[in-house]
Amino acid sequence: METKKEELAFHISRLERALATLDEILEQPFSVIIRDATIQRFEYCFELSWKLLKKALKIDGIDVNSPRQTIRAAFETGYIDDIDIWFEMLEDRNMTSHTYDPDIANQVYESANRLPEEIRKVLKILAKSR
Template identity: 45%
Template structure:
């Protein structure tokens, strides 16, 4: 594999995503398991937007922020639902800076039901890109 930054970033994203996937698959999760899912979501989301940024930079775009990465990735059809990605960004920012048990429970549910499929789709997109490059 060539020494291309987005490919290196994908390797890290893949590891974090794998941990998130394991957590999301737990049924009747305990409070600690839910906290772990939220933490793995934070890491996976951070690596996901940076993966998009690195890929877009490789393609010649000057991307600096998560919002820019999401919007441009949506425009270029790297991701499907820009609106939900932006909601995930908002929730990621909430989980990083505050802790409220009721809010954490709501975000856990959204991670499992809405955000995990987004990250999974991004994973599949880049897995295919990297295998065909």
């Protein structure tokens, strides 16, 4: 059976691979197709991020269930430093099913551009704390 550290390392690795795909698409010139692909990658990177935070919090003895609870607890423990950005990205993640509306799609695309930096901060903090 995996240790908690090995399990966390596995989740970190998954997030790093997903982040690489988001970085890759964000390097492309903007088009509607690129925007839509970016939104999809934003969605799975955000999901992996909050679930990684949930796993790290569980290892610390903090049980959370929802993304909102996870973000709040991650802020309180210092895993994230800007709770407002994470709550904004959560709202944008929740709107991804409405990206047929160009205004919403563009808003989510902008969030996707902010996510890599926030993920890197989390990964750096987790690396220091383990």
